[in-house]
Amino acid sequence: MKILVCISKTPDTTSKIAFKDNNSKFDEAGVQWIINPYDEWYALVRAIELKEKDASAVLHLITVGGADVEPIIRKALALGGDEAIRVNAQSDDRYFIAAQIAEVAKQGGYDLIFTGKETIDFNSSSVGGAVAELLDMPYISLATKFELNGTTATVNREIEGGEEVNEVSLPVVISCQKGVAEQRIPNMRGIMAARTKPLKVVEPAAVDQLTSVVSYETPPPKAGVKLVPADNVAELVRLLHEEAKAI
Amino acid sequence: MSVLIFIDHSEGHIKKSSFEALTYGADLAKQLGTSAEGLLLGTVNDDLAALGKYGVTKINQVNNESLNNLDAQVYAKAIGEAATQTGAKVIVFSHNQNGRAVAARVGARLKAGVVTGAVALPKTDGGFVVKKSVFSAKAFANVSINSDIKVISLNPNSYKITAGEGSAAINQLNITVDAPKVKVVSVNKVKGEVPLTEAEIVVSGGRGFKGPENWGILEDLAKTLHAATACSRPVADAHWRPHHEHVGQTGIQIAPNLYFALGISGAIQHLAGVNRSKVIVVVNKDPEAPFFKAADYGIVGDVFEIVPKLTEEIKKLKGIA
């Protein structure tokens, strides 16, 4: 079995979000970079668990980005995985990114492709679906549970107010979220091993960029909280009804 | 050259998020000087012609019961073909669970640029620029779509539904539907509860509630308001509440009209999932809790004392005391 996990680099969850160059670029000053939590905690850890159960399984990681992504991909390799592939290109366009991954995946012949539910910076939830379409594979999004029995996967998919249980034969593309696995902390042996694992750099395929970011904005600040004394809950309800018109 | 809006449904009924997408798509069509049409895959019990009240002139249907379950691959092919048959230039989805499964797939199929999580109508004077939520609702990006066909998915609860008069024509599309590869074995829905992502009002609890046995007062409040219930991450991690209630950066992102944060500190990762809510009410015994900075209304007090009183006062207001 061959598994491919898509890894993205994102700012740490506590990063200050600011923009520069006339609001056209994200201001990276002082930002700590992490593996996108959905990719790391759920997609990658579940793939590692599958490999632990099946010693013949091969696990590859892929990222699309510049050389600055390499520390992040090494961190991912410290958790697990046999080798990583970096497609040497920078883009905000999800189609472009998906097409690069699909290009590599076509040659790799993967049975399972995992992504995170979304990245915490661009929040697109787009790459997995587009990869699946370009490879003509089934796609199950927002998985909360993934079990494999031979070549049949049983996957819980989030729907409004609950879940549905899906069954599908490999190959398949899955986007993972909470429930699929539990976060792991890399150990010293993993960190040492990651240093010597192969990290292949491939040049991007010629693909059109279908979208481009023009500018960023930050939302206007809140006006400030109206505090109501604890012994006057009725006043809060009146405000919510008459002023906010929310109840 | 029309705007085609994907109509999502479950258990025979069209979802509220689709009424929003229909209104948005119809307004966009008006802005572009073209017509808006709906697309429904499968069958529903609702009156399709009545969807004309949201401003669409036609509802295209692929009347095939196998489409009542979603297989993203089968759906993308059918939607792609429907878009070609109807000459659609813009395809609108809701950025809900099913929208996340198919919008980007349809984009890749049609080689159409995709913007998911849109929060406003695009700017179309001289280009096509869509404002979307990024950095977990801490910012917006204005994204230009440069392809001929465009795909937008609208963040739920970000566009006001308007209903007027009007009736839509029904058009049955003749599309070959592939056999699904994904089999739906079972559906586990929490019965009798309002789905979190569709709710107008959300009542959410944090570690301030001390333990799962104390959630009764929160549920009473939710029931009184016909609200959905949510929780912070540590609450779900400790299994005090089910995982699907976990909101925040690593949980579900919501944008209700009204969000009650009860005994939640307001960590940045929690706020990332809820700060698109229109009105935020915070109850916390610590006046320094960061959540007050993100709130519209607040009470510094004990949830065990305040929450039952809130329920009582709301019952009075609704005349059900």
Ligand SMILES: Cc1cc2nc3c(=O)[nH]c(=O)nc-3n(C[C@H](O)[C@H](O)[C@H](O)COP(=O)(O)OP(=O)(O)OC[C@H]3O[C@@H](n4cnc5c(N)ncnc54)[C@H](O)[C@@H]3O)c2cc1C
């Ligand atoms: C990468 C990352 C991702 C994360 N993602 C998420 C996420 O998606 N969602 C999320 O929620 N968190 C997330 N977190 C965790 C987040 O940082 C906070 O730890 C968490 O939100 C705190 O939950 P809480 O407010 O319920 O608990 P606490 O921080 O323990 O706060 C409890 C609050 O209740 C108040 N309180 C206590 N007793 C009472 C009482 N009787 N009456 C009134 N108030 C009372 C206290 O004053 C306090 O403010 C994430 C963290 C990291 C590092």
